[in-house]
Amino acid sequence: MPPPYDCQACGACCATAPERNGYVRLYDGDLERLRDSGLPIIESAEQDTDPPETIAKLATKLDPHGHRVCVAFEGGVGGACTCLIYDRRPSVCRMFEMGGLLCRLARQERGLPV
Ligand code: SF4
Numbered sequence: 001m002p003p004p005y006d007c008q009a010c011g012a013c014c015a016t017a018p019e020r021n022g023y024v025r026l027y028d029g030d031l032e033r034l035r036d037s038g039l040p041i042i043e044s045a046e047q048d049t050d051p052p053e054t055i056a057k058l059a060t061k062l063d064p065h066g067h068r069v070c071v072a073f074e075g076g077v078g079g080a081c082t083c084l085i086y087d088r089r090p091s092v093c094r095m096f097e098m099g100g101l102l103c104r105l106a107r108q109e110r111g112l113p114v
């Protein structure tokens with residue numbers, strides 16, 4: 001049985017490295033669902049793909065504790081938090097299963113207990 005984490009007191013998978021101005025990759029279906037969301041979306045030039053490509057990502061911001069987080073994240077990492085677009089969140093966000101490997105790695109990276 002997976003550990004009983006509380007996503008609304010975590011948010012580790014919504015946080016990213018301090019220097020990243022884009023986080024969550026958006027595919028065509030995501031862009032369609034989020035078209036009217038008003039959320040800032042950036043075009044990111046990826047140099048480590050072959051050939052190099054430009055991809056859409058949700059922008060980032062700082063949470064109240066200075067963690068860089070997805071722009072759709074509300075609250076603070078490791079405290080009360082939520083996703084403002086949970087019902088239409090991007091496909092990559094749906095890959096994070098609470099208690100799964102990606103979840104535990106994200107928590108570990110943010111210094112939360114695993
Ligand atoms: S899926 Fe895991 S890392 Fe993401 S908010 Fe939930 S408990 Fe935290």
Ligand code: SF4
Nearest residue numbers: 014070072073083093
């Ligand atoms: S879209 Fe929602 S679930 Fe996905 S990273 Fe942003 S805040 Fe987290």
